[in-house]
Amino acid sequence: MEATPTFAGIDWSWQHHALCIVDDDGQRIEEVTLPHSKPGLGKITTLLRRHGVAQVGIERGDGPVVEHLIRDGFEVVVISARQVKSLRARYGSAGNKDDRFDAFVLADALRTDTARWAVVQPDTEETIALRMLVRSRHDLIDHRIAVHNQLLAVLQHNFPGAIGLFSQLDIGISLAFLRRFPTEAKAAWLSQLRMAHWLKANGYCGRQSAADLVDHLRNAATGRVSGPAAEASELVVLTLVDLLSKLREQQSILETRIKEALLAHPDGPIFQSLPRAGTVRAATLLAEIGDCRARFPDAAALAAAAGVAPSTRQSGKHLNVAYRRGCNKTLRAALIDWAQDTPRANAWARDTYDRARQRGCRHPHAARILAQAWTRILWRCWHDQVPYNPDLHGRLSLITKEAA
Template identity: 85%
Template structure:
């Protein structure tokens, strides 16, 4: 005897998940709430298998719940929050927000309109590989910053003259200097002539004259260690310098691999066409958004996943608009990092940002507003497999002509 078809819906959050399973007549045969934890996700899979569910409806196509369901072999269908709000009207005029009821709406929508919704596909191997490279680079930068700060702390205590000698502490010329002169005692050997010779031998291309650099060393505060402690400080400085040099080299290597992966990716031209995207930004946006168009069925779902759209809760006359904390943090960082730089190259972006600041928004808020506006254009380019073109995407071209 053939099994009766069943359908499931999950209304998920970063604290708990509401689950509903309905049969082919729309009757609720399982309903409940589980915590957002490893045990909770395992329980969801167990309940779905118990009732023979193969397809699950959900409002967002990213996040740990979707990843878990895909790993466990379930088909995931994204029904956006806007569509769910419209579907609520089928079951009553109140339109109130309730997690368990929304889970039922999602499940019943799969039952009645199965052909309307696209099934989320796992990202391609190329996208997964690019995401691994991008996130590894991000972690490497975090490590480099930590080592940089450790070196800075050692120099502040033992060799203050090395701080501010060059534009940055971890650039090649600065690291080369510290490898040759890791302490005040060794740097004291430098005269103006010797500094000039050292700079020439190491191909220094900066604008500071040898006399200024030597004066900086002489006028700096005196370190606080001598004797054996000074020798220990030298060892620490040399160790941290070698570590920083290695991290910089590995970062350069990763960025080369990221560029190779981006150029080979079918969606690479879309993200590289965005103003001020460059290579690393374009690769990061692509890696975090992915290549499954069903994951984000509309621009609003992409903005919500990226955390650049505010979280709105309304009940009756009460309306609460708050900063969205539950999101893909890597995607939010990538999107805002890119968006806040676009006013330098795009008149529409400059106008959008300036108007937000004129309304009293601080820079982080204005940057999120701009990022949310960019998601509409980014989503359209991505969804249509079309590189960014001001003539095709909004009113940007007209504003650029006006600005010119």
């Protein structure tokens, strides 16, 4: 005798998860709320296996719950929040938001309309590899910033003249200078002529003259150390300079590998076609969004996962709209970083950002509004697997404005 099919729905959050399991007749056979913790996720797996559940309906195709379910061998089916909102009308007209009820709606929708929903597939190995490279580069930059700040703190006390000598402290010419002149005493040897010779030997192509750089060193405040303390300071500076140089070298190697991986990825041309996306931005967006189209069935799901859409909670007459904190923060940072740079190259983006500012939005809020608007375009290109077409986008924007 064959087992009776069962279906499950999970309404998850970063605090707790509502699980509902229904039988083939739509009757609830298990309903429970569990905390967002390792034991809580383990209990979900136990209940699903106990009742023979193979597929689980959920509103978002990303996050720790989805990863846990896929890892444990369950099929995850995404039913977007907008679809769930419409499906609530099947069971009543109140339209109230309740986690347990939404879990039931997800499970019952999976029972009645199985063929309508797409199953989330794990990302391909190419996407996983690209994600590893992109995140490693991000971590490396964090380390580089920390070492840069440590070097800056040492120089502020012991060699203030080296600060501001060149445009940045951790660029090649600045590190070469500190490697050759790590202390005030050694830098005091520099005359205008000697500085000119050193700049030429090191291929300096900046705008400052040798005279300007020497004046900067002589007019700077004097360091506070001498004797054994100065020797210790020299060793610390040289150590940090070598570390910064190594980090810059490794970052360059990672960026080359990222470019190779992006060019070889089937979705690479889609993300590289976006205005101001470049290589690293395009690779980061691709790596964090992934290549499973079922994970984000509509643009709203992608915007919610990226944290650029506000979190709306409604119960009866009460409506609360707040900043979305539970999201893929790496994706949000990448999406906003890209979006806020697009007004420099796209008239529609400039207009969208300016209108948000005119409404009184501060820059971070206006950048999120623009990122959410870009999400609709990005999702369409990604879902249809076609590069961004600025001519088509311009015509659609014009039609939208005329209709308004």
